[in-house]
Amino acid sequence: MYGIPDTDAFIFDHCNKSMGQCRISAERYPLWKRACPGLNDIGFIRLGMLRCISLVDSGRHFLQAAEEVHEEQCPLSTYFKSLKSPRRVRMLEAVEQQSYDIYSETLSSHGIDYLKSFPELNDYTVLAADGHFIDHACHTEKGRNGKVYAAGFIYTLNLRNGLLRPFSLITNGTRRHQEIPVLRDELKRENRTKNSTQKCLYVYDKAVTDYAFWNNQIEHGNLMISVLKENSVATFVESIHFDTSHELNTGIESYSTYENNGIRFSIVNYRDPETKKLHRFITTLPGSINPGTIAMLYFKRWTIEKAFNNSKSNLKETKAWSSDNNSLKNQMRLTAMSYNLLRTVEELSKIQDPELIHPSDKKYTEDLEKRQQAAKKRGGFVNPLFFNERIARISSYTIRAVQNAIMTGKSLSSFINALVAKLVPRVNQIGEH
Known part of the structure; x- marks a missing residue:
C-alpha cells in the first residue's frame, strides 16, 4: 500500500485489483465485460469514487472539477449515460464485492477486530x-399523488471492521419509502445464492420485527x-440459564424464551447500571x-449512523445523482467503496x-470517566463493556x-504520516465499578 506513488494512483490501482478479482472469481466470462473506448469500466469506477470524495454540488460541477483539477475529460453525455447503464450496474455490483473483500482482508491482516471481546460471535458476520x-x-x-419524496437506500455496516456495504435501493423519490x-x-x-452455513446476524431497529419472517x-x-x-404480544415459555457473574452479562435482569403464534424467540431484559433504564431486546x-x-x-x-453522518457532513452526499434506479444503485455502491477507502486509511494510520x-x-475515554464518576x-x-x-x-x-x-498529488505514505502525527498518548482508563 505504501509503495503507491500518490493517492489518486492508489484509487486507480485498487479499482484495477478489484476488477481483476472479479474476473478470477467468475465461473465464466462475465456477461458485463465490454470494451468502452469512451469511458472504460476502470475509469468509470475511479471517476465515481472521486465524485463521492470530492466536495461538489452536482454531476456537472464534478465533471468541470475533474477536467480542471484532475485533467480528466469526459463528455457530459457519456458520463450520465454510463450511470444509467444496466451493464455498469452488474459490473459495479461485482467489483464492489471484491473491493469490500480486499479491504476486509487488509484490516484483518493488521489484527483489526472490534468484536474480539465477544469470541462467541466468531462464526457470525455481524451487520x-x-x-x-x-x-x-x-x-x-x-x-x-403529485408529490416527491426522499431517495432511500439500505446499507449494512460490519461491526467487526467498520466497513460499509450497500444492501438495496428503497426508492428513487417518486413514492413514499417502504x-x-x-x-x-x-x-x-x-x-437463492447464499450458503446457509454462513451465519449472518442483522442488528436493526424495532421496525424489522416480524416473527414469521425471521423464523423462516x-x-x-x-x-x-x-x-x-x-405493544408486542408474546407468551413466556421458559427462562434461559446464563452466567450472572460474567462481565459480559453486566446489567442483565432476565433472559427468556417467549412464543407468538407457535414461533419462539428470546427476549433479554437489560437494565443500564448507569441510568437504571430498562431496555428489552428480541433475538x-x-x-x-x-x-x-x-x-x-x-x-x-x-x-x-456515524457512517451516514460522514457521508452527509463530510462528503456532502446529500442528494441523489439521478431519479434513474440504475444511477442510484451505482451511487449507492460507489458511496460504500469511497467510505471504505477512508475507513481503511484511518484504521491503518491508528495502528502505526x-x-x-x-x-x-x-x-471518548475521558467522557466515559466523567460519566463513571x-x-x-x-x-x-x-x-465496563463501554x-x-x-x-x-x-x-x-x-x-x-x-x-x-487527491488534489495535490501527495503520496499516500506522506499523508498517512501526517495522520499518525495527530495521534496522542493513551488515557489511563479506570473503567472499574
Whole structure:
C-alpha cells in the first residue's frame, strides 16, 4: 500500500485489483465485460469514487472539477449515460464485492477486530443495518399523488471492521419509502445464492420485527437482534440459564424464551447500571449466546449512523445523482467503496504506534470517566463493556487529508504520516465499578 506513488494512483490501482478479482472469481466470462473506448469500466469506477470524495454540488460541477483539477475529460453525455447503464450496474455490483473483500482482508491482516471481546460471535458476520435517505434528484418526476419524496437506500455496516456495504435501493423519490418490505425481498433474493452455513446476524431497529419472517430465515443462516416493541404480544415459555457473574452479562435482569403464534424467540431484559433504564431486546440467536452480548450489539448498531453522518457532513452526499434506479444503485455502491477507502486509511494510520490513539478515542475515554464518576455519586456505574475499543466516526481531518492529497498529488505514505502525527498518548482508563 505504501509503495503507491500518490493517492489518486492508489484509487486507480485498487479499482484495477478489484476488477481483476472479479474476473478470477467468475465461473465464466462475465456477461458485463465490454470494451468502452469512451469511458472504460476502470475509469468509470475511479471517476465515481472521486465524485463521492470530492466536495461538489452536482454531476456537472464534478465533471468541470475533474477536467480542471484532475485533467480528466469526459463528455457530459457519456458520463450520465454510463450511470444509467444496466451493464455498469452488474459490473459495479461485482467489483464492489471484491473491493469490500480486499479491504476486509487488509484490516484483518493488521489484527483489526472490534468484536474480539465477544469470541462467541466468531462464526457470525455481524451487520448493523438501517435505511439512509437523501434529497431526491432535481428532475425527479412527481408520483401519482403529485408529490416527491426522499431517495432511500439500505446499507449494512460490519461491526467487526467498520466497513460499509450497500444492501438495496428503497426508492428513487417518486413514492413514499417502504423500508422493511425491501429488506425482506432482498434477503429472499440473496438466499437463492447464499450458503446457509454462513451465519449472518442483522442488528436493526424495532421496525424489522416480524416473527414469521425471521423464523423462516434461520434455516438460511440469517438471524436478527432488535429492540422489543412496547405493544408486542408474546407468551413466556421458559427462562434461559446464563452466567450472572460474567462481565459480559453486566446489567442483565432476565433472559427468556417467549412464543407468538407457535414461533419462539428470546427476549433479554437489560437494565443500564448507569441510568437504571430498562431496555428489552428480541433475538433469534440461540440461547448459548450471552444475553449481555445481545444487548451490547444493539447499542453498537448506532455506529452506522456515524457512517451516514460522514457521508452527509463530510462528503456532502446529500442528494441523489439521478431519479434513474440504475444511477442510484451505482451511487449507492460507489458511496460504500469511497467510505471504505477512508475507513481503511484511518484504521491503518491508528495502528502505526500502539502507544498512541486517535484524539476522538481519547475524548471518548475521558467522557466515559466523567460519566463513571457521576454515576458513582448516584450509586451506579458505567457498563465496563463501554470501555472496550469501538468503531469511531471517521475524523473530518482524515477525510480532508484524503481530499487534499487527491488534489495535490501527495503520496499516500506522506499523508498517512501526517495522520499518525495527530495521534496522542493513551488515557489511563479506570473503567472499574
